[in-house]
Amino acid sequence: MGFMTLNDEYHDNRKAAGAHRLSALDNPGRVGLFDRALWFDGLHRHCLADHAPHIAYAADRGDAVKLHLIDNGRSGLGSMANWYSFIWRPVFGGTPDAQRRRALMLSVAQKLSKTTHRLILSPVPDECGSATLIEETFAATGWVVRREPCDENHVLHLKGRSFAEYWQDRPGQLRSTVKRKGSKGVVSLRVEHRFDAQDWADYETIYARSWKPEEGNPEFLRWLAERESEAGRLRMGMASIDGQAVAAQFWTVENGTAYIHKLAHDERHIQASPGTLLTHALFAHVIDTDQVDLVDFGTGRDAYKRDWMEEMRPRYRLELIWPRSPKAWPYMARSRVAGLAARFGKD
Template sequence: MATLYQQFSLAEFVKQYSAEIAQPRYYELSLPWLLASESYMLAEGADVIVHCLFKKSDNKDIILIAWPLVHRGQAISSLTSFYSTVTEPLFFSKEAQQKLPSLLQCITQQNQWQSLSLGPIDSTSLLAQALSNGQDNIGYRRLFAQSDNFYLNELSSFEQYYQQRPSQLKNTIKRKAKKLAKQHSYHIDIITQESDLAAAFIHYKSIYQQSWKADEYSFDFIDYVCRHAAQQGKLRLGLLFVDNIAVAAQIWFVQESAQVKVASIFKLAYIPQYQDYSVGSLLSMALSEHVLSCDKVNEIEFGMGSEAYKKDWLPKLRSRVTYQFFNAQTIYGNLLALRKVLLPKVKAYFLR
C-alpha cells in the first residue's frame, strides 16, 4: 500500500479532519485537550506540527494516523503538559495502528531534530512497542520518566465495586458521614451540564486556592477542558457543601470508545479545616457511585501518581513511560547521547 507523509498546523488539521477522528480512550487524548495544550501550555518559541500518514486509494488520500508534536528549535516532543497523564497519536482506524512505525520513520528522517521526547505512554501499548522495536532506526534511547497509573477495570456495578473495597475504607466513610451529618448539614452536587459549570467552577477555584496544593498554573486550561467536556457530556464535577459552603471538589471525565467506558479522575481538592470529616473520601465515593450507576463505566483510572491511598480505591497498577531519543546521525545528537545516555551508564558501572 502506497503511503504519503504530510504536515499540518493544528488549526489546519482540525479544520480538515476533526470530523473523521474516532472517540479516543481518554478525554485527554481528544482534540479539545490538545487545543487547550497548544493555547495555554506551549513554551515560548514552540510550534505544534501535526505529522500525518495517508494511504492512496482510488486517487484519494485517506488519512491513517495523525501525531501532534511540539517543535522547539531542534527538539521535538509530545503535545502534553503536567496536566497530561497519557498521550498517543490519533488513529483513524484500528488497522492504522500497524502503520505507526512508518510514521515514526517519516518523522525522524524528514525533520531536523537532535532530541525527541515521547510520552507519557502506556507501557504495554503499540506505541511503546514501536518505540522499543524501532529504536535502532531512531537513535539513542533512554527512559526519561516512569509513573504509576492506578486503575480498576471489568466493573459491572457500584455494588460490586463497593463490596471489594477494604473494610477500613468503608468503615471510615460510614463513620465520617455519620459524624458530618450529626454536626452539620451537607450535600453533594455533581455537575454535568455546561449551563451549571460557571458557578461550579467558581467554587472549584475557591476550594483549590484554600487547599494544601500549590498555586494552579492555569485555571484557563482547566476551564477550557471542562467546558468542552461538558458540551460533549463527558464532565463530572463533584462539589461537597457543608452548611452550604463548598469545601471539596473533584473533576472527573467520562469517555467511551470501542465498547469500553472509562472514568478518569483529573483533579481533587478540599479545604484542610474539613479534613477531619474525610470530605474528599465522601466525595470520591459519591462520584464512584455516579459513574458506575448512572454512566455505567467499565473502568475507573487515577491518572498518574504513586500515592498510597489510591490502592484502596483502585488496586490495579500499570506504568506509563516517557522515552527520550537522541539523533545518531548528527554530531550534536551524539554529544547529547554521550551526556544523557552513555556517561550515566559508565558512572553506574564504576559505582557498583
C-alpha cells in the first residue's frame, strides 16, 4: 500500500462536526446504536452538556474515522460516553479494510498529539479489535499507552437456537422459579413496540421503588426510548398484578442484536417474581419473534446476569499520554508508579 494523503481535521464543536457527518452513521443497517451520530448527539445534549464536544476526524478516498470525544479540562480529552454506554470506540465510515483502518487511526493519533496531552477512553471493546487498534496506533506515533480492564459485558450468542433450546440450558433454579410463579397466573405480561407515555410513567415509578440507585439522567432515557420507538427498535416489557404495573424493562433490537438497557421491579411484589417472569418473556420475544443472534446485557458485574447469559467480554480503559507535552509529565509519573505497583503485585 502506498503513501496515503489523508484529509485530517479536528472539530471542537458539533456544528463544525456536522459538516463531516459520515453517511454510514445514519444508516441503521450498517451501524449499531452506540456508533450512531444520533446517540452521541443525544448523550451530549442530555448528559454531558457541561463538556465541550470534540471530534477527531480523518478521511481518505471514501473511507473515514471519527472519534467522539469531550473536553475534560486540564486532564485532557475523554471518550463521549457514560454509564449508559455499552461501548465506546472509533466509528468508521466507508468500507476500510484493516490496513486502511490502521492508516486512518495513525493519522488521528498524530493530529491529537498537537491538540491534547492526554486522553481517557472507555468502555472500549476488543472483540471487534478496537482496544488493540487504539493501543497499537497511538503507541506507534509516540503516545504512552496504559490499557486495563474496567468493566464486564455479559452476552448471549444464540448460534441458531430457538428460545426453547436456549431455555433448557438455563440453571435449574431459574427454570423452576419461572415454572412455579408463572403457573399461578398472578402476573400479566406484555411486550410493546411503541413508546407509551403511561408505560414510561409506570416504569419510572417502578424504578423508584426498586433496588436500583437513583437514575442518573431520566430525561435522556426517555428521549432514547422515544427515538428508538420511532425507528421501530423499541421493546418495552411490562408486568402487572391486578392491573398495577410492578415490573418494567427497556430493551432495543437492531441488526440481529437485542440490547437490555434498563430493568426494574417493585420490591413490594418480589414474592411473585415479576422481574424474572418479564425477563423470560422478553428473551422469548427477541429470540423467537425478532430472531436475534445476540443478546447484550450491557456492562456491570451483577451476578444474576450469569443465569441468563453465557459469555463475558471485557471492557477496557485506555489512558493515552503525549510525553512531549509538559502538561503530561505528572500523568507520566503516575502511570509509571501504577505500572510498577501492578508488576510487583504479581510477583
